[in-house]
Amino acid sequence: xxxxxxxxxxxxxxxxxxxxxxxxxxxxxxxxxxxxxxxxxxxxxxxxxxxxxxxxxxxxxxxxxxxxxxxxxxxxxxxxxxxxxxxxxxxxxxxxxxxxxxxxxxxxxxxxxxxxxxxxxxxxxxxxxxxxxxxxxxxxxxxxxxxxxxxxxxxxxxxxxxxxxxxxxxxxxxxxxxxxxxxxxxxxxxxxxxxxxxxxxxxxxxxxxxxxxxxxxxxxxxxxxxxxxxxxxxxxxxxxxxxxxxxxxxxxxxxxxxxxxxxxxxxx
Amino acid sequence: xxxxxxxxxxxxxxxxxxxxxxxxxxxxxxxxxxxxxxxxxxxxxxxxxxxxxxxxxxxxxxxxxxxxxxxxxxxxxxxxxxxxxxxxxxxxxxxxxxxxxxxxxxxxxxxxxxxxxxxxxxxxxxxxxxxxxxxxxxxxxxxxxxxxxxxxxxxxxxxxxxxxxxxxxxxxxxxxxxxxxxxxxxxxxxxxxxxxxxxxxxxxxxxxxxxxxxxxxxxxxxxxxxxxxxxxxxxxxxxxxxxxxxxxxx
Numbered sequence: 001x002x003x004x005x006x007x008x009x010x011x012x013x014x015x016x017x018x019x020x021x022x023x024x025x026x027x028x029x030x031x032x033x034x035x036x037x038x039x040x041x042x043x044x045x046x047x048x049x050x051x052x053x054x055x056x057x058x059x060x061x062x063x064x065x066x067x068x069x070x071x072x073x074x075x076x077x078x079x080x081x082x083x084x085x086x087x088x089x090x091x092x093x094x095x096x097x098x099x100x101x102x103x104x105x106x107x108x109x110x111x112x113x114x115x116x117x118x119x120x121x122x123x124x125x126x127x128x129x130x131x132x133x134x135x136x137x138x139x140x141x142x143x144x145x146x147x148x149x150x151x152x153x154x155x156x157x158x159x160x161x162x163x164x165x166x167x168x169x170x171x172x173x174x175x176x177x178x179x180x181x182x183x184x185x186x187x188x189x190x191x192x193x194x195x196x197x198x199x200x201x202x203x204x205x206x207x208x209x210x211x212x213x214x215x216x217x218x219x220x221x222x223x224x225x226x227x228x229x230x231x232x233x234x235x236x237x238x239x240x241x242x243x244x245x246x247x248x249x250x251x252x253x254x255x256x257x258x259x260x261x262x263x264x265x266x267x268x
Numbered sequence: 269x270x271x272x273x274x275x276x277x278x279x280x281x282x283x284x285x286x287x288x289x290x291x292x293x294x295x296x297x298x299x300x301x302x303x304x305x306x307x308x309x310x311x312x313x314x315x316x317x318x319x320x321x322x323x324x325x326x327x328x329x330x331x332x333x334x335x336x337x338x339x340x341x342x343x344x345x346x347x348x349x350x351x352x353x354x355x356x357x358x359x360x361x362x363x364x365x366x367x368x369x370x371x372x373x374x375x376x377x378x379x380x381x382x383x384x385x386x387x388x389x390x391x392x393x394x395x396x397x398x399x400x401x402x403x404x405x406x407x408x409x410x411x412x413x414x415x416x417x418x419x420x421x422x423x424x425x426x427x428x429x430x431x432x433x434x435x436x437x438x439x440x441x442x443x444x445x446x447x448x449x450x451x452x453x454x455x456x457x458x459x460x461x462x463x464x465x466x467x468x469x470x471x472x473x474x475x476x477x478x479x480x481x482x483x484x485x486x487x488x489x490x491x492x493x494x495x496x497x498x499x500x501x502x503x504x505x506x507x508x509x510x511x512x513x514x515x516x517x518x
Contacts, residue, residue, distance in 0.1 A: 067393045090395040097393045103386035107378075120396045169394060 017080070018045035018203045019093055021066055025075035028061055037229040038075065048195060050216040053226035054251060058102065059209040062226070063175050066207065067097050076099040079173060093173060096166035099178040102158035104150040110137070110161050111146040114168045119248050123170075124254050136164040139194065141187075155182040163191065174198060176208045180215055184198050188212070213252065224253060282479040285399060289407060292400040299405045303371055306409030310371050310474075322354070322421040325362060326428030331355055334432075336441035341397055343439055347446035348453035350429035355454055355462045359421040363414065364469030368502035372477035377405060379461035380491040381480025386450055388482065403478045407471065414470035415463045420461065426450060461517040468509060472504045 026039040035058045043049045051059050064070040065077045082089040114133040118124055123133065126158050137143050140160040150158055159182055166174060176195070180188040194234045196219045198204040210216060216223050217237045224234040225248050232248050233240065243249055296303065333349045379402060382388050426447075433441040475506045480498040484490050 064389075069389050069392060090393070095393060097390070099390060100385050101386065103390040105382075105387050105390070106385075117394050117396070120394075120401070 012160075017172070018205055019080035020045040020047070020205060021063070021084075021173070021207065022078040023062070023075065024078070026062070026065060026072050026077055027074040028058070028065065028070060029073045035229055036065075036072075039229075039231055040233065041209060041224065041231060043205065044221075045205055046199060047221045048199050048206045048208065048219050050208045050210055050220035050223045051226060052210060052213070052216055052223060052251070053232075057226040058229045059226055060177055062206065063097065063177055063209055066173075067095050067175060094169055094171045095173045095175065096169040096171035097175045098159075098162045098166050098177060098179055100181065103151070104152050104158055104161055104165070108149075109146065110142065110148055110150070110153070113150070113161060114165050117165070117169045131205040132168050136167045139167065140164045142192075156184065156187060159183060160191075162188065163194065167194075171204060173205045173207070176206065176210070178210055178212075179208060180210065180212045188215065195219050227251070276398075278479070278483070279483065281483055282475060285344060285403065285479045285482065286475055287504040288397070289399040289403045291399050292397060292404050295400055296404060296408055299401065299408075302401060302405035303408055306405045307413055309374070310367065310406075310409050310470075311413035314366060314370055314413075314417060315420065317365055317370065318417050318421050319424045321362055321366065322359065323428035325358055326350055326354060326425030326430075327432040329358070330429035330432040330439070331436060332440070334436060338438060342431075343441055344445045345453075346429065346439070346441060347426075347448065347450035350433075350446075351426055351450035351454035352458055353398050354422050354425040354429075355458045356465075357462075357510075357514070359425060360418050360462045360466035361470060361506060363417045363421050364464055364506045365503065367410070367414070367417070367470055368473045368477075368499055368506065371410075372473045372502050373495050373499050375474060376481040376495045377491060379478060380484035380494040383482055383484045384487060384491060398482065402482070403475075405439045406474050406478060410470040411467060414466040418463050418466035419459075420475040464517065465510065465513050468513060469506050472505055472509065476501055476505065 008165060021041070021043040023039045026036055026041075027034070028036040039062065050064065053059050061070060065072060066084055068084045068087070068089060073078050073123060079083040079089055079095070081095055082092055104110075104240040107117065108116065111133055114136055115129050118129045118132060123129070126192055134143070134146070137146055140163060142157065142160055142164060145157060145161065150161070153161065159179065163176075163179060174195075179191050179195070183191065192215055195208065199206060199221075208215070208220070217240075220237050222234055223240055224237050225232045225240075227247050232245050235243070240248070240252060243252075304435050333346045334343055337343045337346060337349075354444045379388075382402070388398050388402075392400070430443050430446045433439045433446050434443055477498040480494050480501065484494040
């Protein structure tokens with residue numbers, strides 16, 4: 001996959017090639033449970049790709065394969081020119097994953113959570129790191145939280161800190177696992193804006209796992225819907241409405257009959 | 269068959285963890301704050317309980333030895349018995365058991381919690397090897413602190429023995445005589461052998477506890493299970509290694 005853009009990060013003057021992602025016949029099983037089934041997917045450099053699907057359909061597992069946290073049972077995932085399952089890929093390509101629950105380091109303050117990556121990789125002086133960190137905190141309206149510990153933050157604030165931490169990593173490829181869950185509408189809109197800005201101005205490739213249909217329709221270049229481990233459809237947001245797949249249509253437009261809730265049917 | 273495979277897998281993972289950690293050994297100077305923090309946790313914070321237990325173990329040894337040896341008119345040898353026992357066997361084993369129970373369990377709980385709550389995954393995605401910042405400082409700290417703890421355990425244990433030997437009526441051994449036989453029969457090699465044992469025990473305990481913590485999968489319940497497994501495994505390994513090391517060092 002050849003790069004088509006240069007990534008210029010908001011925190012860095014350096015430019016790096018934007019990277020795409022290719023899944024080839026990707027399958028993953030945990031014991032007898034087949035979670036991903038022969039996924040073929042190509043995400044272009046600089047694209048915003050939103051992955052949707054019902055709970056348990058394998059969205060987060062697919063994300064973990066892209067960052068190399070899981071190894072495929074069959075097939076492979078390529079990030080740029082590198083196999084995602086190889087540890088060297090993370091040395092060659094800067095990837096950042098915003099975990100669903102934040103995955104913040106509980107023993108570190110918010111500031112130190114953000115400063116960990118540049119410190120460990122010796123990317124800047126302490127003054128330079130401070131500047132990057134404070135800028136990321138400012139973007140996410142977290143300036144006052146710098147000295148707090150993750151346990152002192154609300155769920156939404158933890159999510160924002162996780163996004164700020166990812167921004168400080170100056171990623172070429174940014175992955176989000178439910179970035180707007182636990183956030184209020186204003187902050188959800190801010191996150192959508194950040195994702196869109198990273199694409200428009202800095203050509204960062206973004207892969208977003210979300211249940212948030214509005215987010216998907218507003219920011220995605222393309223949306224993929226996973227159903228029972230298979231990609232049921234990959235299309236631009238406008239194309240989703242034309243789907244003939246009933247499961248996809250039901251997922252996008254769930255029919256809720258309040259007069260006849262399912263639990264009443266079950267109760268007989 | 270499955271439990272055997274699980275044990276072999278655990279051994280393999282632990283050896284691999286050690287190899288991966290040693291590959292980052294050159295980064296230790298950059299881990300100085302974490303190293304100092306671990307020295308505090310393993311050494312300073314463990315010291316009071318080591319001192320208390322050593323004092324009473326020395327005292328019990330003196331009491332038991334005094335009771336038996338008084339019958340043979342050999343009570344002046346209590347010092348040599350306590351000295352050798354503490355230096356070669358009880359000191360290092362007791363310190364290792366305390367490190368397993370107090371430090372090892374905390375290490376496993378912390379790393380297992382980090383694993384379960386995806387903090388370790390976050391490190392991996394940030395291309396920060398977890399071994400470098402989570403395991404290396406702990407292994408280095410335990411290597412530095414175990415000899416210190418072992419020596420303090422010996423000194424306090426010897427002192428506890430002396431105090432009991434002097435104050436208990438049916439022994440009533442003068443400290444001069446106690447320490448004279450202790451000095452005569454407890455050689456530098458005995459103390460060195462004890463320190464070697466303590467080093468090996470401590471290193472194995474921390475390595476095993478790190479390995480079990482980082483291999484934790486599942487939810488909060490598994491954190492508790494990992495802590496239990498780490499402490500039990502550590503205690504078994506301490507006693508098994510004690511036999512082989514004692515045999516090798518005799």
